[in-house]
Amino acid sequence: MYGDRARTFLASLEDIAPDLGTYVMEFGFGDIHCRPGLSLQSREIATIAALTALGTAGPQLRAHIDGALNVGCTEHEVVEVIMQMAVYAGFPAALNGIQAAREIFHERSKRNGRKKEKQPAHKK
Amino acid sequence: MYGDRARTFLASLEDIAPDLGTYVMEFGFGDIHCRPGLSLQSREIATIAALTALGTAGPQLRAHIDGALNVGCTEHEVVEVIMQMAVYAGFPAALNGIQAAREIFHERSKRNGRKKEKQPAHKK
Amino acid sequence: MYGDRARTFLASLEDIAPDLGTYVMEFGFGDIHCRPGLSLQSREIATIAALTALGTAGPQLRAHIDGALNVGCTEHEVVEVIMQMAVYAGFPAALNGIQAAREIFHERSKRNGRKKEKQPAHKK
Amino acid sequence: MYGDRARTFLASLEDIAPDLGTYVMEFGFGDIHCRPGLSLQSREIATIAALTALGTAGPQLRAHIDGALNVGCTEHEVVEVIMQMAVYAGFPAALNGIQAAREIFHERSKRNGRKKEKQPAHKK
Amino acid sequence: MYGDRARTFLASLEDIAPDLGTYVMEFGFGDIHCRPGLSLQSREIATIAALTALGTAGPQLRAHIDGALNVGCTEHEVVEVIMQMAVYAGFPAALNGIQAAREIFHERSKRNGRKKEKQPAHKK
Amino acid sequence: MYGDRARTFLASLEDIAPDLGTYVMEFGFGDIHCRPGLSLQSREIATIAALTALGTAGPQLRAHIDGALNVGCTEHEVVEVIMQMAVYAGFPAALNGIQAAREIFHERSKRNGRKKEKQPAHKK
Numbered sequence: 001m002y003g004d005r006a007r008t009f010l011a012s013l014e015d016i017a018p019d020l021g022t023y024v025m026e027f028g029f030g031d032i033h034c035r036p037g038l039s040l041q042s043r044e045i046a047t048i049a050a051l052t053a054l055g056t057a058g059p060q061l062r063a064h065i066d067g068a069l070n071v072g073c074t075e076h077e078v079v080e081v082i083m084q085m086a087v088y089a090g091f092p093a094a095l096n097g098i099q100a101a102r103e104i105f106h107e108r109s110k111r112n113g114r115k116k117e118k119q120p121a122h123k124k
Numbered sequence: 125m126y127g128d129r130a131r132t133f134l135a136s137l138e139d140i141a142p143d144l145g146t147y148v149m150e151f152g153f154g155d156i157h158c159r160p161g162l163s164l165q166s167r168e169i170a171t172i173a174a175l176t177a178l179g180t181a182g183p184q185l186r187a188h189i190d191g192a193l194n195v196g197c198t199e200h201e202v203v204e205v206i207m208q209m210a211v212y213a214g215f216p217a218a219l220n221g222i223q224a225a226r227e228i229f230h231e232r233s234k235r236n237g238r239k240k241e242k243q244p245a246h247k248k
Numbered sequence: 249m250y251g252d253r254a255r256t257f258l259a260s261l262e263d264i265a266p267d268l269g270t271y272v273m274e275f276g277f278g279d280i281h282c283r284p285g286l287s288l289q290s291r292e293i294a295t296i297a298a299l300t301a302l303g304t305a306g307p308q309l310r311a312h313i314d315g316a317l318n319v320g321c322t323e324h325e326v327v328e329v330i331m332q333m334a335v336y337a338g339f340p341a342a343l344n345g346i347q348a349a350r351e352i353f354h355e356r357s358k359r360n361g362r363k364k365e366k367q368p369a370h371k372k
Numbered sequence: 373m374y375g376d377r378a379r380t381f382l383a384s385l386e387d388i389a390p391d392l393g394t395y396v397m398e399f400g401f402g403d404i405h406c407r408p409g410l411s412l413q414s415r416e417i418a419t420i421a422a423l424t425a426l427g428t429a430g431p432q433l434r435a436h437i438d439g440a441l442n443v444g445c446t447e448h449e450v451v452e453v454i455m456q457m458a459v460y461a462g463f464p465a466a467l468n469g470i471q472a473a474r475e476i477f478h479e480r481s482k483r484n485g486r487k488k489e490k491q492p493a494h495k496k
Numbered sequence: 497m498y499g500d501r502a503r504t505f506l507a508s509l510e511d512i513a514p515d516l517g518t519y520v521m522e523f524g525f526g527d528i529h530c531r532p533g534l535s536l537q538s539r540e541i542a543t544i545a546a547l548t549a550l551g552t553a554g555p556q557l558r559a560h561i562d563g564a565l566n567v568g569c570t571e572h573e574v575v576e577v578i579m580q581m582a583v584y585a586g587f588p589a590a591l592n593g594i595q596a597a598r599e600i601f602h603e604r605s606k607r608n609g610r611k612k613e614k615q616p617a618h619k620k
Numbered sequence: 621m622y623g624d625r626a627r628t629f630l631a632s633l634e635d636i637a638p639d640l641g642t643y644v645m646e647f648g649f650g651d652i653h654c655r656p657g658l659s660l661q662s663r664e665i666a667t668i669a670a671l672t673a674l675g676t677a678g679p680q681l682r683a684h685i686d687g688a689l690n691v692g693c694t695e696h697e698v699v700e701v702i703m704q705m706a707v708y709a710g711f712p713a714a715l716n717g718i719q720a721a722r723e724i725f726h727e728r729s730k731r732n733g734r735k736k737e738k739q740p741a742h743k744k
Contacts, residue, residue, distance in 0.1 A: 016725065017718045018741040019531075020703050024711055027523050028211045035515075038169075038204040045166055046173035046205045050212045053174035053338075055428030056675030057212070057712035080162040081170045083392050087152045088174045088181070090301075090337040091396055092429030098389045105388065121390040140353065141346045142369040143407075144331050148339055151399050159391075177710075179552030180303030181340035207516050214673075214709040215520055216553035222513045229512065245514040264601065265594045266617040267655075268579050272587055275647050276459045283639075286452040293414055294421035294453045298460045301422035304551030305460070305588035328410040329418045335400045336422045336429070425586075427676030455640050461586040462549075463644055464677035470637045477636065493638040524707045534700040538665055541658075542701045545666035546673035546708045553708070576658040577666045583648045584670045584677070 003070075005063055044068035045081050052082050052097035053089035061097065065104045075105055129187055168192035169205050176206050176221035177213035185221065189228045199229055253311055292316035293329050300330050300345035301337035309345065313352045323353055377435055416440035417453050424454050424469035425461035433469065437476045447477055501559055540564035541577050548578050548593035549585035557593065561600045571601055623690075625683055664688035665701050672702050672717035673709035681717065685724045695725055 006025075013021040033043055044067055051061040068078055078101055086094035130149075137145040157167055168191055175185040192202055202225055210218035254273075261269040281291055292315055299309040316326055326349055334342035378397075385393040405415055416439055423433040440450055450473055458466035502521075509517040529539055540563055547557040564574055574597055582590035626645075633641040653663055664687055671681040688698055698721055706714035 012722075013715075013718065016722050017699050017703055020706065020711075020714060020718060022741070023523070023527065023703075023706060024715070027519070027527075028711055031519065031523075032208050032211050035204060035207075037200045038208075042166065042169055042201070042205075043208060046169050046208055047212060049170035049173040050177035050209060051712065054177055054213065054675075054712075055426075057710075057716065060212075060712040060715065076161045077166070079389050080159060081166075083159075083389055083395075084156050084162075084167060084170055085174060086338075086392065086395060087156050088171055088184075088338045088340060089178065090333075090341070090429075091335055091392075091400055092423065092426075092432040093338070094392060095385075095396070095432065096429065098385065098392060102384075102388050121394070136350075137343075137346065140350050141327050141331055144334065144339075144342060144346060146369070147331075147334060147399070147403065148343070151395070151403075152339055155395065155399075175340065178303075178340075179550075181338075181344065184340040184343065203513050207513055207519075210516065210519060210710075212710045212712060214553075214705075214713070215516075215524055215707055216547065216550075216556040217710070218516060219509075219520070219556065220553065222509065222516060226508075226512050245518070260598075261591075261594065264598050265575050265579055268582065268587075268590060268594060270617070271579075271582060271647070271651065272591070275643070275651075276587055279643065279647075280456050280459050283452060283455075285448045286456075290414065290417055290449070290453075291456060293410075293418050294456055295460055297418035297421040298425035298457060299588065301426055302461065302551075302588075305586075305592065308460075308588040308591065324409045325414070328407060329414075331407075332404050332410075332415060332418055333422060335404050336419055336432075337426065427674075451637050455637055455643075457586075458640065458643060459587055462582075462584045462589070462677075463640075463648055464584060464671065464674075464680040465586070466640060467633075467644070467680065468677065470633065470640060474632075474636050493642070528704050528707050531700060531703075533696045534704075538662065538697070538701075539704060541662055542665050542669035542704055543708060545669040546705060549670035549674055550709065556708075572657045573662070576655060577662075579655075580652050580658075580663060580666055581670060583652050584667060584680075585674065 005066060009063070040071040041068070041073050044071055044073055045077070048078060048081050048097075049085060052085045052100075053093055055089070055093045055096060058100060061100045062104050065101050066108070069104075069108065075101075129190060133187070164195040165192070165197050168195055168197055169201070172202060172205050172221075173209060176209045176224075177217055179213070179217045179220060182224060185224045186228050189225050190232070193228075193232065199225075253314060257311070288319040289316070289321050292319055292321055293325070296326060296329050296345075297333060300333045300348075301341055303337070303341045303344060306348060309348045310352050313349050314356070317352075317356065323349075377438060381435070412443040413440070413445050416443055416445055417449070420450060420453050420469075421457060424457045424472075425465055427461070427465045427468060430472060433472045434476050437473050438480070441476075441480065447473075501562060505559070536567040537564070537569050540567055540569055541573070544574060544577050544593075545581060548581045548596075549589055551585070551589045551592060554596060557596045558600050561597050562604070565600075565604065571597075625686060629683070660691040661688070661693050664691055664693055665697070668698060668701050668717075669705060672705045672720075673713055675709070675713045675716060678720060681720045682724050685721050686728070689724075689728065695721075 010021040010025075033040070038046075044064055047064045048061065048068060051057045051064060065078055069075065079098070082097035082101055083094055085097060134145040134149075157164070162170075168188055171188045172185065172192060175181045175188060189202055193199065203222070206221035206225055207218055209221060258269040258273075281288070286294075292312055295312045296309065296316060299305045299312060313326055317323065327346070330345035330349055331342055333345060382393040382397075405412070410418075416436055419436045420433065420440060423429045423436060437450055441447065451470070454469035454473055455466055457469060506517040506521075529536070534542075540560055543560045544557065544564060547553045547560060561574055565571065575594070578593035578597055579590055581593060630641040630645075653660070658666075664684055667684045668681065668688060671677045671684060685698055689695065699718070702717035702721055703714055705717060
């Protein structure tokens with residue numbers, strides 16, 4: 001689900017806090033994300049919402065936007081979740097979240113050699 | 125979707141900041157929650173995640189837990205979203221979110237004269 | 249400017265952290281609030297904005313709403329500042345700030361034996 | 373009031389979340405900033421205070437420092453508001469806010485070909 | 497270390513999110529608090545500092561103030577840590593933390609039938 | 621204790637907010653950090669915990685990681701404090717704190733021409 005990103009992440013902790021990587025994998029992904037009762041897509045939506053609202057977790061927000069797309073969320077859904085955070089955490093949080101999404105969408109479209117979806121304007 | 129709760133809410137703003145109520149209804153619910161591209165259930169999951177993670181919006185978290193159940197989310201799903209926030213915003217945020225859920229579940233089961241669902245333990 | 253509220257505040261710290269009260273008075277009010285370059289009203293507006301946005305400082309927000317009115321801000325101005333925070337910190341922050349203002353306005357109107365100003369709706 | 377900055381901002385949302393730009397303009401600037409009852413200068417002071425205290429909205433803080441100077445606030449006033457946040461949100465918030473102000477003051481003095489104001493020390 | 501408080505805590509989660517209690521115990525206390533390399537007292541000091549600074553975790557802050565005193569921290573040390581947070585998270589955070597400490601100190605002195613330590617003023 | 625870092629810091633405020641530097645030195649370091657009742661090491665541990673949990677004070681967190689090592693804390697202790705924050709403020713806060721520690725450890729080991737300590741994995 002996170003592939004290379006997870007390997008790079010674990011490697012970056014290796015020389016300084018290897019157990020923290022283990023905890024993230026065991027508790028974060030093993031215990032929590034694999035629990036029944038909520039789909040992986042819904043779990044990623046919840047995570048993107050929370051990290052956008054907090055506004056203090058740029059690298060993790062980007063990783064989860066990528067992860068959300070890997071488990072089947074669409075770019076459109078990711079954008080909607082982030083945009084909704086304007087209501088609950090203010091416009092700056094939503095705007096910064098959108099910039100994170102933009103980076104990941106670009107990165108993925110470059111990787112995949114295809115154009116990223118253009119988000120339609122629903123407001124007339 | 126929010127029924128009496130919405131009416132009480134708007135009434136509480138009437139004498140001091142009536143426009144704020146109008147903005148919540150027009151922008152929050154009219155513009156954002158009614159946008160296509162994300163189901164109402166997913167929007168409530170995102171909201172519960174964000175408000176649990178922020179930890180500064182008790183009354184709004186409770187209103188949205190209620191709202192989530194009104195649009196078809198199950199108590200089990202609400203609990204899973206809140207519990208997941210332990211990973212992203214720490215255990216205190218998740219624990220305080222669970223207490224909010226508990227209040228609303230009790231309130232609803234009293235209102236409906238039925239026992240609330242008991243959440244199963246998945247961990248052995 | 250804060251009168252009885254300041255005395256009660258200092259007394260509440262007396263037996264446990266008297267120096268903290270001294271620091272608030274010396275640094276917070278002596279050093280900062282008395283600096284030239286910004287009017288007392290503007291300083292209170294800034295404080296109300298920040299505390300509303302943070303959402304973690306209920307008692308201090310209420311004290312500064314009271315303080316703002318004591319240095320010549322109007323109830324209308326206080327309401328406008330708090331309402332504006334919906335844009336920067338989300339609606340829950342603004343809504344909780346408005347409830348704090350409401351409490352203080354009621355408390356003051358009871359104390360002064362006069363009706364508090366009714367805020368006009370500017371939206372049609 | 374925000375000029376080129378606003379155009380760049382809207383353009384950056386065009387391909388991914390054009391409606392978010394519309395909401396910022398309609399709700400943030402149209403509905404809220406243009407309300408009567410508080411001067412534009414006071415609204416910018418409130419915004420700078422809130423964004424400094426939150427500490428999660430660097431680009432927006434810089435935009436509003438620029439905006440504040442455009443509507444008639446002085447550099448001195450901007451510095452005073454940010455410095456005051458040390459009391460309410462801690463020194464790191466104030467220090468990071470001051471670095472944002474510094475960037476904008478430099479940018480503007482370069483643009484205008486004049487030296488930026490040197491802030492006087494009021495402390496002996 | 498937390499005794500009755502832990503039992504009440506786990507019981508409060510029993511009917512709604514029993515696994516969350518298990519995670520707190522296994523991950524929070526089992527995995528993290530028992531790691532070598534930092535004394536239990538230092539771990540409690542770190543926790544009190546963080547929860548005071550966040551300002552969103554009242555019940556957990558109170559539990560850890562109690563826990564700190566149970567593992568050998570003094571009331572004086574607890575007060576110093578909280579007071580120090582004025583520098584890093586602002587005075588409201590420190591003031592609210594002190595009120596939490598006050599509650600717990602009173603509760604403990606009542607339980608133990610002895611007068612709580614009076615904190616000396618160090619400032620002349 | 622902070623040496624060159626302090627000088628650079630004060631110089632960066634000189635032209636824009638010199639009094640803020642004075643307040644940090646007088647109130648932050650003079651008044652608070654020098655109070656009796658808590659060791660300098662414990663004060664740095666508390667600061668690192670708080671700044672990691674808040675997640676909004678990158679430069680200050682790095683300065684205090686450096687400061688902690690200067691007053692006798694070990695790299696191992698610094699890592700433990702930051703890792704513990706996963707429990708109280710979520711994994712993203714701890715992970716971002718660890719990256720800050722990593723930067724400072726590298727910077728110091730380069731400065732001192734010696735290899736930084738490798739942190740052991742305690743989890744089997």
